[in-house]
Amino acid sequence: MGINVFLAGVMQGSKVELAIHDQGWREPIKAILTAHLPTADVYCHYTQHPQSVGYELPQVRQTLEDGNRRAGECDLLIAYLPTASMGTAIEMYEASRNGAAVVTVTPLTANWVVRVYSDAVCPDLQALHDLAESGELAEIVRRKRGEP
Numbered sequence: 001m002g003i004n005v006f007l008a009g010v011m012q013g014s015k016v017e018l019a020i021h022d023q024g025w026r027e028p029i030k031a032i033l034t035a036h037l038p039t040a041d042v043y044c045h046y047t048q049h050p051q052s053v054g055y056e057l058p059q060v061r062q063t064l065e066d067g068n069r070r071a072g073e074c075d076l077l078i079a080y081l082p083t084a085s086m087g088t089a090i091e092m093y094e095a096s097r098n099g100a101a102v103v104t105v106t107p108l109t110a111n112w113v114v115r116v117y118s119d120a121v122c123p124d125l126q127a128l129h130d131l132a133e134s135g136e137l138a139e140i141v142r143r144k145r146g147e148p
Helices: 026-036 057-073 086-097 112-117 125-133 136-145
Strands: 003-009 040-044 076-080 101-105 120-122
Touching: 003 026, 003 057, 003 086, 026 040, 026 076, 026 125, 057 086, 076 086, 076 136, 086 101, 086 112, 101 112, 101 125, 101 136, 120 125, 120 136, 125 136
Parallel strands: 003 040, 003 076, 076 101, 101 120
Antiparallel strands: none
């Protein structure tokens, strides 16, 4: 089963300064997907735009809108939210409203966006690994696609 995956997650969050949160979570998620969903085609917006925090406004708008479009076209969006993220919330919404599965890695289980748009919530990366290893992650995607 070929799966288009969009990696979403906090970048700027609530930072006041022109800076981003640690992005070290991306490689472990890619490794989980490689091991347990080997046919997944993983798109990582940060990998494509590692210096985006310094973009000028026209490029910011283009990059944000491209990410939202891509999120809306995926089969599976994995959101990493150790803290709230407005951009990730939009991506989760776009993915969900277009029928994609949304799996969120977060302790923010009371957050409305997490509650409304997540098909599964994992408290940490180990729980995501366990979900993938058990086959349940692939099953969530199959159900959302309407496949047996």
